[in-house]
Amino acid sequence: MTVTETRPGGEGAAAAPATPVLEVRGLDAGYGSSAVLHDVSLTVPRGSVVALLGPNGAGKTTLLRVASGLLRPTRGEVILDGRDVTRARPYQRARGGLCHIPEGRGVYPSLTVRENLVLHTWKRNVDDALERAVANFPILGSKLSQPAGELSGGQQQMLAVMRAYLDEPSVVLVDEVSMGLAPVIVDQIYEFLDRIRQAGTSLLLVEQYVHRALAAADRVCVLTKGRIVFDGRPEDVAEEVFEHYLGVDPNHGG
Ligand SMILES: Nc1ncnc2c1ncn2[C@@H]1O[C@H](COP(=O)(O)OP(=O)(O)OP(=O)(O)O)[C@@H](O)[C@H]1O
Secondary structure (H helix, E strand, O other), X not given: OOOOOOOOOOOOOOOOOOOOOEEEEXXXXXXXXXXXXXXXXXXXXXXXXXXXXXXXXXXXXXXXXXXXOOOOOOEEEEEEOOXXXXXXXXXXXXXXXXXXXXXXXXXXXXXXXXXXHHOOOOOOOXXXXXHHHHHHOHHHHHHOOOEHHXXXXXXXXXXXXXXXXXXXXXXXXXXXXXXXXXXXXXXXXXXXXXXXXXXXXXXXEEOOOHHHHHHHXXXXXXXXXXXXEEEEOHHHOOHXXXXXXXXXXXXXXX
């Protein structure tokens, strides 16, 4: 185990254990006159992993953007740790315990690996943070002085996901973390996310590999054309949902 501490659940007093760490209720959102999300509600129970699945263009990234405050909904609420943050700015939600790891490599390419890590040590001792990063992803240890832009895609993703540990969030939104990566690297990143989860952090995962997401998740929400069409346990996802909405064989691959 390289991540062992229990998460405090962000700034201020932690909410009661039964309070979901994140809830969105009745969200409508879009871009200009283009409506994307329609009456979307979703709950991330404390300590759980929720997989948000759905076809391309369904609105998964849009939902994460609304949850983290990058996009203002036209209707509905976002509740973080029992507090209504619908009107809160992204940095206020970050201070409240929400960490958003966006699609693509969320690193500063011209800064060194060390500098990228140190940017996320506002809650931590720098030496401890570097040590933890290297313990989780040893390859980063030999690259601390290199610009992050010179790392491979997988190494950049390792660096990006370290925020899920360094920021000490209560909930992490992870968007397409596997995109374009070799399966062996994806395995390492999922092992890291599992350690984060075991330490008490909740996760909302958008993932293109349906079966990998189902294996990691306690709960699954399927979004299609901006509407939730399934919300339940991974083992209860019906064949029809796999075939019609997710486009994968219920038993293999994907
Ligand atoms: N910045 C933007 N401006 C206008 N329309 C956008 C913008 N971002 C996304 N959209 C549109 O919103 C819809 C939902 O996009 P979104 O990226 O949320 O879907 P997604 O489910 O994450 O898709 P994917 O799996 O392909 O990443 C799409 O029709 C997309 O074209």
